[in-house]
Amino acid sequence: MAKYKIIYDRDACIGALGCLGVTEELWELADDGKVNLKGAVFNEETQKWELIIDENDFDIARASEDACPVQAIKVEKVED
Numbered sequence: 001m002a003k004y005k006i007i008y009d010r011d012a013c014i015g016a017l018g019c020l021g022v023t024e025e026l027w028e029l030a031d032d033g034k035v036n037l038k039g040a041v042f043n044e045e046t047q048k049w050e051l052i053i054d055e056n057d058f059d060i061a062r063a064s065e066d067a068c069p070v071q072a073i074k075v076e077k078v079e080d
């Protein structure tokens with residue numbers, strides 16, 4: 001089963017909540033008005049949050065990527 005990585009640039013997030021509107025499974029509202037990517041790990045090198053998902057969650061991940069007005073969310077394939 002293919003694996004994907006969601007890469008979330010929390011610094012770029014403006015709290016527009018488009019992502020949360022389409023996929024509450026992945027995102028939760030934080031106290032500062034931005035969102036957190038549930039279960040994500042912070043990558044010190046890139047300073048972004050990352051979460052590995054399988055293809056079952058690909059559609060909702062892409063929906064949140066499309067919903068973000070500042071391109072703070074990216075989804076890329078990591079394994080076939």
Ligand code: SF4
Pocket residue numbers: 012013014015016017018019020034035067068069070071072073
């Ligand atoms: S849609 Fe983008 S800017 Fe809006 S809360 Fe989600 S990550 Fe942040």
